[in-house]
Amino acid sequence: MPRGAKIALGLLVLGLIVGLISFRSIQRRVKRLAESQSADEKARHEVLAQPITTASDVTQTARIFWAAGSDRIAPVEVQLPLSANPVERSRQILHELTANPPTPGQRTVPADTIVLGFYILPDGTAIADFSDTLSSETPSGILSEEMAVNSIARTLESNVAGLRRLKILIHGQEVDTLAGNVDLTGFFDLSSAPLPAPQAAVQTTPAAKSTH
Amino acid sequence: MIDPAHGGTDSGAHGDTSIEKDVVMQIARSVRGALERQGFRVVLTRNDDSNPFYDDRAGIANVYRDAVFVSLHASSTGATGTVRAYYMQFAAPIVATPVPPSSAPNGVSAKPAPAIALASWQDAQRPYVAASHRLADQLQGEFVQAFSGSPPYSAGVPVRELRSVIVPAVAVEVSSVSATPDQLAALGEPLGNAIGRAVAAFRQGGGAR
Helix, strand or coil: CCHHHHHHHHHHHHHHHHHHHHHHHHHHHHHHHHHHHHHHHHHHHHHHCCCCCCCCCEEEEEEEEEECCCCCEEEEEEEEEECCCHHHHHHHHHHHHHHCCCCHHHCCCCCCCCEEEEEECCCCEEEEEECCHHHHHCCCCHHHHHHHHHHHHHHHHHHCCCCCEEEEEECCECCCECCCCEECCCCEECCCCCCCCCHHHHHHHHHHHHCC | CEEECCECCECCCECCCCEHHHHHHHHHHHHHHHHHHCCCCCCECCCCCCCCCHHHHHHHHHCCCCCCEEEEEECCCCCCCCEEEEECCCCCCCCCCCCCHHHCHHHCCCCCCCCCCCCCHHHCCHHHHHHHHHHHHHHHHHHHHHCCCCCCCCEECCEHHHCCCCCCEEEEEECCCCCCHHHHHHHHHHHHHHHHHHHHHHHHCCCCC
16 A cells, blocks of 8 residues: 555544544533523523412412313313412412423423513503413414414413403513414403492492482 | 414324325325316425424415415324315404493593504414305315214314414314325325315305404
8 A cells, every 4th residue: 555545544544533523522512501591491481480378378269271182172170279369369370370280291381391480460461470381382373373372361360350352472572473383472351340439439428328 | 275284393293104294295295286187286385204393384475475285194083084174263252341421530531542554463363264164164164074973063173284374274174194194195186176266266256254
């Protein structure tokens, strides 16, 4: 074999060995990075998705709408400590919906979904801000997206008084669709029970009667 | 107007061996053939792997004022071989409480604003919702007979493609994208026949009026 060919072959083998070592090193780094991201996400979920407890919590019967078969949702009654504050109560209810379906087959909302924020405007508009998971992990399709949104809307409507409509945000932003089909740019109608009458109005009744 | 949903970089639902954008394209071509044999003129919003934006699909449909718009989808879930029809559902507007004249500044009465003639692109479908609902019911009546296990009623859902279409508009979703290619291919012809019968009945019943 000519000397030049031997040198070329030697360089090729050397290059191959260096390449293999580099490849294994890159593989290890990618794996470490993925593990670190996964640990970060897990830690974030544990911090943000803590069950919410408030001073006014009273254990009550809540109606949570989970899947009942492949194409419909139905209420399931569960005993939950619920706050008197409607915002905290809404967060507690949504936490139950996402975290504790009775069986995996009854899940309507992806497991890692977190409620990042919840607000109620004076006109009864509820604004629910969910993590990206709601959008990225809900299976694409009108049926699956409709069941996800409907389970959120019906669960809020059945357990929190005074809500008239719902706006869904994803990570603080308005998005076009949930997973390619159901429009999230508008509102979803809610028909909650009316808010209880203010205490002051009740106290004026006897005085009003006494004037007749 | 037949609208095969998704396309291009938007694959839609994923099955074991197939993706929604390809499945609905294949079904749309079968549906077009079946409808043309029944005497309908059919236009597709896409006939390749492009992905017109939702508003562009509506724009294509809105050129044909006597058309009906059928957006075809394949779901991730649902019993295999079942088919569902959907019509657009808008949220009810929140009505502001009128200000009594005595409490208005300087005693000026707060009159409601006069009606505006311009229609909003965002909810252009709103005047057609009742007609779309009737068309969806006609379709679901056909589907329940042709595809065993399909639900008896259509459903109102805010499907993004439908909101700016100014003709009767529905979405039709077959279950599911996880079915075998043979099962999905077999859906096209009966689906086209069912859509043809429903559209004919809808037109006989007054159409968009």
